[in-house]
Amino acid sequence: MTQPDLGPFEEFVEHRLPALYRYAYVLTGDRHDAEDLVQEALTRTGVSWRRVRRKDDPEGYVRTTMVRLMTDRWRRRDREELTAEPPDHPVSDPGLDRVTGDAGFAAALDGLGPRMRAVLVLRYVDQLSDAEIAQVLSCSPGTVRSQAARALARLRTTAAGAAGAAGAVAAKEEESRG
Amino acid sequence: MDELEHKVAEHLLAAATDPGTHPSAGLGEAVLAGTAARRRRRRTLVTAVAAGVAATMAVPVAVFAASGRDGARPPDPAKPVTSVTPSAVQTRGALIPRSLPGGRTFRAMALGPDGSVLGMPVAVNGEGVQLPQRGVWLAGPEAGPPRRVADTPASALPYLWTMAVGATSRVWPEGETLRCQSPGRTDVRTLRASWSGREPFYVDGGLIVWGDAERRTIVTAAGCDALPHSRSLPGPLVAVSDQNAYARTRPDRVEQVNLRHGGRRPLVAETSDEAVFGAGPGTLAWADRGRLTVQRLTGSGQQSVVARRLPFAGRPGYTGTVTVGLNVVVYSAVHQDTGDGGALVVDLRTGAQVTFPGAAWAAGDLLLRDLGDGYLLERR
Numbered sequence: 001m002t003q004p005d006l007g008p009f010e011e012f013v014e015h016r017l018p019a020l021y022r023y024a025y026v027l028t029g030d031r032h033d034a035e036d037l038v039q040e041a042l043t044r045t046g047v048s049w050r051r052v053r054r055k056d057d058p059e060g061y062v063r064t065t066m067v068r069l070m071t072d073r074w075r076r077r078d079r080e081e082l083t084a085e086p087p088d089h090p091v092s093d094p095g096l097d098r099v100t101g102d103a104g105f106a107a108a109l110d111g112l113g114p115r116m117r118a119v120l121v122l123r124y125v126d127q128l129s130d131a132e133i134a135q136v137l138s139c140s141p142g143t144v145r146s147q148a149a150r151a152l153a154r155l156r157t158t159a160a161g162a163a164g165a166a167g168a169v170a171a172k173e174e175e176s177r178g
Numbered sequence: 179m180d181e182l183e184h185k186v187a188e189h190l191l192a193a194a195t196d197p198g199t200h201p202s203a204g205l206g207e208a209v210l211a212g213t214a215a216r217r218r219r220r221r222t223l224v225t226a227v228a229a230g231v232a233a234t235m236a237v238p239v240a241v242f243a244a245s246g247r248d249g250a251r252p253p254d255p256a257k258p259v260t261s262v263t264p265s266a267v268q269t270r271g272a273l274i275p276r277s278l279p280g281g282r283t284f285r286a287m288a289l290g291p292d293g294s295v296l297g298m299p300v301a302v303n304g305e306g307v308q309l310p311q312r313g314v315w316l317a318g319p320e321a322g323p324p325r326r327v328a329d330t331p332a333s334a335l336p337y338l339w340t341m342a343v344g345a346t347s348r349v350w351p352e353g354e355t356l357r358c359q360s361p362g363r364t365d366v367r368t369l370r371a372s373w374s375g376r377e378p379f380y381v382d383g384g385l386i387v388w389g390d391a392e393r394r395t396i397v398t399a400a401g402c403d404a405l406p407h408s409r410s411l412p413g414p415l416v417a418v419s420d421q422n423a424y425a426r427t428r429p430d431r432v433e434q435v436n437l438r439h440g441g442r443r444p445l446v447a448e449t450s451d452e453a454v455f456g457a458g459p460g461t462l463a464w465a466d467r468g469r470l471t472v473q474r475l476t477g478s479g480q481q482s483v484v485a486r487r488l489p490f491a492g493r494p495g496y497t498g499t500v501t502v503g504l505n506v507v508v509y510s511a512v513h514q515d516t517g518d519g520g521a522l523v524v525d526l527r528t529g530a531q532v533t534f535p536g537a538a539w540a541a542g543d544l545l546l547r548d549l550g551d552g553y554l555l556e557r558r
Binding site: 047050 | 212
């Protein structure tokens with residue numbers, strides 16, 4: 001069986017897959033989920049390629065599709081159903097943080113729900129306004145603002161907790177040396 | 179932005195632009211293969227069959243009287259005129275259970291005017307996605323479970339996006355060939371002419387018909403053992419019925435080509451590339467941009483938009499089909515992965531419209547519709 005010639009879509013995939021994959025990775029925070037996400041979004045785009053191409057921004061279409069897929073469907077069971085408690089407060093390990101740099105911050109970001117993370121990505125990576133984010137996510141700008149505020153509040157709490165714990169560890173080390 | 183927001187932006191942007199973050203080898207090929215497979219499945223469902231029947235329905239149903247300049251009024255769920263209970267309908271039809279041995283589920287893919295229902299088994303995964311399984315199964319016209327009539331190799335599963343069935347033949351893809359079985363026989367033949375793997379095919383009367391869009395030809399075979407014949411076609415084949423093929427020649431034109439004598443008749447049909455067509459005796463219909471249009475080919479030759487709101491129109495992942503009967507046009511939308519969907523049945527005699535959940539097909543004087551746990555085959 002021969003691979004059907006998909007023409008311009010094939011070229012689009014060849015040239016833009018790495019960048020789209022990175023965007024998927026930012027959205028999901030997980031390499032495997034990112035591959036699943038970008039594959040599904042690109043496949044849907046390929047099926048509707050003629051219509052998508054007329055809109056002159058196929059890459060934007062794929063990115064929007066990924067955001068919507070993630071917020072609608074990419075609610076991974078291992079993160080949202082199988083844990084005993086919602087991951088509202090990611091575990092902070094100051095000792096590990098000192099080794100891995102900002103791994104704790106990454107863990108805190110990963111602990112956010114898909115919708116919160118999508119809002120942050122659209123705001124800080126795509127630099128969209130709240131109204132534009134609302135359009136992508138099919139919600140109101142007020143919901144966008146509240147999701148962003150809650151996400152930042154969680155990250156702030158994590159950061160403060162990590163700083164406090166790191167300070168306590170440093171004080172304990174200082175005390176033992178003294 | 180405060181310090182935290184700067185940190186968030188910095189962290190996310192770093193990941194978004196890190197050239198060291200790259201997909202695994204083979205992802206691009208997987209995307210292209212998946213796209214090709216879904217395109218084939220999508221084109222399948224553009225297949226039109228002939229047949230008719232009336233408005234039936236699952237719970238709750240709404241029937242709308244015809245009115246307005248264009249014919250029937252678009253369905254408005256807020257204003258149901260008539261309700262029909264499922265039990266009342268089921269007493270008049272043949273029920274085909276979907277449950278197959280091994281926990282698999284029968285998925286109907288084609289309805290013939292004699293009541294033959296051709297399909298394949300699927301396994302449903304935890305996300306509700308239907309995964310094709312090996313085998314071709316047949317049900318109808320009597321009530322009762324489907325029976326297996328042929329095997330399909332695992333390598334051919336991605337190509338099983340469409341099937342066709344009629345009084346003389348059952349046809350399904352195997353790779354880039356068409357396999358054919360005559361009723362009453364167990365052997366399966368390979369039709370002796372190439373098939374692109376992407377074009378829909380039809381069983382119409384005694385003929386098996388398919389097109390080749392690139393060569394602009396149409397191929398016909400008078401049964402599984404017959405030598406196929408090829409002739410030119412003025413555009414992509416979009417529908418076949420009643421010894422007539424329909425080719426889309428321009429965005430505003432469809433040409434009817436008679437398969438016996440080659441006579442041609444141009445028809446005005448303003449359509450986009452996304453339009454799906456169906457044909458039946460004396461009727462051509464198409465769904466495009468959320469509207470269903472019917473062109474009568476006899477008598478007045480009237481063309482009218484019969485519905486302006488179609489089930490799941492414009493919803494990503496859903497593929498539409500139009501099937502046309504003697505007196506009924508059916509628009510059916512099915513999700514490519516999960517198989518869920520909805521259908522609109524328009525009675526051409528009265529203008530009455532019915533919407534209901536699940537896919538539906540029309541052929542001859544029969545209507546087949548998906549009730550969830552089974553299919554109901556009705557004659558009216």
